[in-house]
Amino acid sequence: MKQNFTVRQGALDGVEAFLSIAQHRSFRRAAAELGVTPSAISQTVRVLEARIGAALFVRTTRSVGLTEAGERFLSRAKPAFAELVAASEVARELGQRPAGLLRLAVPSAVVPIVLQPLIASFCRAYPEVVVEIAASAELVDLAAEGFDAGIRLGQFIAADMVAVRLTPPFPLEVVCSPDYLRGRSRPERIDDLRDHACLRMRRSNGAIASWPFVDGKKAVEAIVSGPLIAQDYPTLLGAAIQGVGLAQVPGPFAAAPIADGRLQALLTPFAVTTPGVFLYHSGRHQVLPKLRAFIDHVRYQSADAAGEGKVARRSRESDRAK
Incomplete structure (x- = not known):
């Protein structure tokens, strides 16, 4: 059977007051340390004792002591509360400076x-x-x-x-290697892609991405086919450099191989610009x-x-x- 380990609402209320009284053995000194009145701290402890179901202090007009229940509560609550304070300090530091x-x-x-x-x-x-x-x-x-x-x-x-x-913003470039174009006609229109090996991307949702273009003011989604499907642009780019086929990749990714002649840009008048x-x-x-x-x-x-x-x-x- 699954147990419920959720901390009850208000379960930590009064613990700091209890620990201060236990340390000073005085309600008055604990109240001064916490910046509250003695009557307020007495009421806080009464609520804590009622919630726990046991008396935690033995009180006389001259002294304050711990009951057996109070001693046991102190032994577990003191280190736990210290950890909570330390955790708060760590979190506070992260909220105050880059770290x-x-x-x-x-x-x-x-x-x-x-x-x-x-x-x-x-x-x-x-x-x-x-x-x-x-x-x-x-x-x-x-x-x-x-x-x-x-x-x-x-x-x-x-x-x-x-x-x-x-x-x-940058364009999505269609690229291929000079070797790929040897013996093949260079695509001049979007429809020409039907006659070429196009390297495709599979999205994280499982769908194979179409190739977006713009023809004048009209958006066009080209359904292409080819010998390779990958899930990242570096793989498509590498295959295009090796002459496997055409790839459509973000402009910055293809800039270096275009500049050094390993790739050529195709269909640039139809390139769509991404954000x-x-x-x-x-x-x-x-x-x-x-x-x-x-x-x-x-x-x-x-x-x-x-x-x-x-x-x-x-x-x-x-x-x-x-």
Whole structure:
């Protein structure tokens, strides 16, 4: 039979008063220590004794002593109360300064591109915070799984979450290797994908994702087929580099292999723009200093990067004007 271990409401009321009286052997000195009147502390103890069902003190006009029940209660309540006080202090410290374990649920693909540059500088700035990164493609329940925050593409974040932008919006690029196109016609229209091997993504809910495009002002969802289905973008990107087929991946993930010639971008006039990558959490009223520090660090780094971009653009414009 299952037992009920729930602490009864009010069960801890009066314990601090009891411990203070037991220490001082005086109601008056205990009242002075707790900042209440002697009559108030006497009433508190009477309520505690009534709730327990036993007298805890022997009281005379000259002295205060403990009954046998009081001695037994003291032996168990004193260390337990000390642990509660210590627990409160630990929790209070976490509520006052950035410290403790910061758990982030993150897709593995965004770690090297988005998160890695932030983590190094954050760990240097806040040495009392331990950052744990749980890399997973699953859309986890932050509260249920014990995470402080998550990082996801904007379109996959629930509406009741508070989101902090990590990247600007970017396109979903269709890419392939030069080797793949040898002997094949280059796709120029969305319908041309029917004649190509397309590498597909299986979502965490089990569905295989279609490829979204925009044709003028019209949104188009292309149902594609091909030899590979994966659950993460790095796998699709690697297969595309190896010439297995075409992949549709977020622009920042494909930027380096496009720049060095390992991949080519296709169907760029039809590329759909995604909201970008965001850090998200459950609400402003539940943000501990460790998470607030990380959010502020993210915003500072993003603003700094944006500033560097503006300086670089101004420099290029100045060079062209000369």
